[in-house]
Amino acid sequence: MPELPEVETVKRGLEKNIISKVIADFTCDTRKMINHPLPFYKKTLKGSKVIKIGRRAKMIIIGLSGDWNLLAHLKMTGQLVYRGQNRSVVGGHPIKEGFEQDPNRFTHAIFTFSDKTRLYFNDVRKFGWLRLYRGAELAKQLGHGLGPEPLDHHFTMEVFRQELKKRPNNKIKQFLMDPKNVVGIGNIYSDEICFFARVRPDRKVKTLTDQEIALLLKGIKNILNEAIKYEGTSISDYVNAMGEAGAYTAKLRVYQRYGKKCYRCGGNVQKIKMGGRTSSFCPRCQT
Numbered sequence: 001m002p003e004l005p006e007v008e009t010v011k012r013g014l015e016k017n018i019i020s021k022v023i024a025d026f027t028c029d030t031r032k033m034i035n036h037p038l039p040f041y042k043k044t045l046k047g048s049k050v051i052k053i054g055r056r057a058k059m060i061i062i063g064l065s066g067d068w069n070l071l072a073h074l075k076m077t078g079q080l081v082y083r084g085q086n087r088s089v090v091g092g093h094p095i096k097e098g099f100e101q102d103p104n105r106f107t108h109a110i111f112t113f114s115d116k117t118r119l120y121f122n123d124v125r126k127f128g129w130l131r132l133y134r135g136a137e138l139a140k141q142l143g144h145g146l147g148p149e150p151l152d153h154h155f156t157m158e159v160f161r162q163e164l165k166k167r168p169n170n171k172i173k174q175f176l177m178d179p180k181n182v183v184g185i186g187n188i189y190s191d192e193i194c195f196f197a198r199v200r201p202d203r204k205v206k207t208l209t210d211q212e213i214a215l216l217l218k219g220i221k222n223i224l225n226e227a228i229k230y231e232g233t234s235i236s237d238y239v240n241a242m243g244e245a246g247a248y249t250a251k252l253r254v255y256q257r258y259g260k261k262c263y264r265c266g267g268n269v270q271k272i273k274m275g276g277r278t279s280s281f282c283p284r285c286q287t
């Protein structure tokens with residue numbers, strides 16, 4: 001599932017490629033993926049210009065002319081692919097099958113721009129969605145029960161501490177993965193953040209010392225920023241996409257390394273099940 005760095009990578013890819021483009025046509029074959037009937041989408045989108053691209057949590061916000069905004073969520077298995085004249089950009093969940101061409105059998109929505117380039121929304125399991133909102137409605141939707149953006153400068157030690165205080169009995173990994181507390185962190189980066197801070201993922205929030213809280217915050221900022229720099233574990237370049245994994249995969253310190261030696265202390269990385277997810281940690285240097 002794409003986490004914040006992967007969605008941010010998609011956002012930046014779109015920013016580079018579709019700003020100022022005018023939508024000439026839109027199609028979608030899955031009614032549940034859009035929040036209005038298709039004719040409404042067609043009518044609204046046709047002739048709309050892409051003004052800006054934003055992100056909130058794991059949602060991409062495509063700002064359009066005429067005060068319309070298109071919200072896109074890739075959920076578990078969604079992928080956005082832009083096919084330009086000379087280049088293609090893909091981001092989100094790596095879909096191996098049918099990867100060589102778009103549209104393919106996982107393509108459910110297609111934006112065609114006036115220059116004939118296209119943006120494809122592919123999704124294996126069709127949990128991903130698009131929502132069309134006016135400006136005011138968008139603000140309301142974005143405010144719904146979401147915690148702070150971890151990379152925002154407003155996400156300070158004080159804010160982090162307040163969030164932690166609300167859930168003293170959460171396990172740390174569980175806390176990090178809950179978007180009500182802080183958005184955009186999933187299974188991969190929560191493991192990496194706990195490793196960075198040298199805390200066990202299954203420890204309770206209330207047992208954290210001030211020093212550990214400071215390290216966790218530093219871990220959140222450093223790891224997410226570094227992952228964005230390496231374009232996450234998403235695929236940003238079709239030509240290099242054969243290996244499936246994005247560049248950050250090579251930087252992972254603990255995620256899914258159970259059974260192997262810890263990079264930091266040489267101990268044995270172990271796994272535990274938490275809330276149905278497998279977590280990797282080093283019991284020697286994470287306490």
Ligand SMILES: [Zn+2]
Pocket residue numbers: 262263264265266267282283284285286
């Ligand atoms: Zn270790």
